[in-house]
Amino acid sequence: MSSDTDAGRAVHGPDEPLTIGEMSRRTGVAPSALHFYETLGLIASTRTAGNQRRYARHMLRRVSLITVAKRLGIPLSDVQDAFADVPLADTPSHADWQRASRRWKRELEKRREGIERLERELTGCIGCGCLSMKACGLLNPDDALGSQGAGPQRLRDEDA
Amino acid sequence: MSSDTDAGRAVHGPDEPLTIGEMSRRTGVAPSALHFYETLGLIASTRTAGNQRRYARHMLRRVSLITVAKRLGIPLSDVQDAFADVPLADTPSHADWQRASRRWKRELEKRREGIERLERELTGCIGCGCLSMKACGLLNPDDALGSQGAGPQRLRDEDA
DNA sequence: GTATGACCTCAAGTACACTTGAGGTCAAAT
């Protein structure tokens, strides 16, 4: 029978920790990337007597969220922020994930709004062939109408 | 009076080309980055008798789109694709920008959909504290239900 | 005519997000 030190493509009970190979197969993330995420503190592992990593199952969720963030162009430093209040060592509670959830949703909302704004821009401006982008908030993200000092300026009429 | 070789913070008629410094001030993009974009073929310039760059005004649009793409995590190679049919040398026509527009919109739509899906996931899964992400298309983007071979696998019930 | 600021090229350096390789250990199977 398969013992509890079963490595590689093991058969597991629902509470068994995962080897790095299993994590990799189940998340599609390379072992080297998992090592890397660990050095950044994005994930954590325990070690066996023989110094091999074992991952608690809730690490799958973290890795999945990291993967998704990458697909959306969110830098790992932002992921770090989003995970700030989610405990690494212990299985996170409802409340932990809900705090993280709120952070993620705020971040995602900003990005979605940016994209929607650009889509409107493209419809209204490139779409009509002028691409003036006179009113594009994305070009002046920090202060849409404020300081005329440094940083991106709106295109003037003559540039439209 | 200001001649047509006016460099620096010049006063321009609407058809005057822009110096790299003016481009930089008006787009918020560093001159070094403009050089870099030029080596990638994302933008182009003519040269004065003294070998200085002069940018046609429609280059402002390109730089603005590059800036926006960066904010959205779109790699420059994708921007290159999106610009594929927009002429560099001449002022693009309506039709040129409309072709580009359609490419951009397709790309943006994919990204927006990805984000919306993740938002739904977070509402349904992190939101309730379980974060099972069983049905998240973002985790299996290429083939949502297909091959069970390599790549990300769905989390099983036991991991929910 | 010379000083000043904007510009030029080219090479090297930086930050992020990893991958690859060398050299060695661990653990189940034969």
Place this chain on the structure above:
DNA sequence: ATTTGACCTCAAGTGTACTTGAGGTCATAC
């Protein structure tokens, strides 16, 4: 006992997207 595959550490390499610096030119101002 030894082979095999999975794992370990650490250093160095890769690709993207630039920035920085050296050394020199260009153009307007005094």
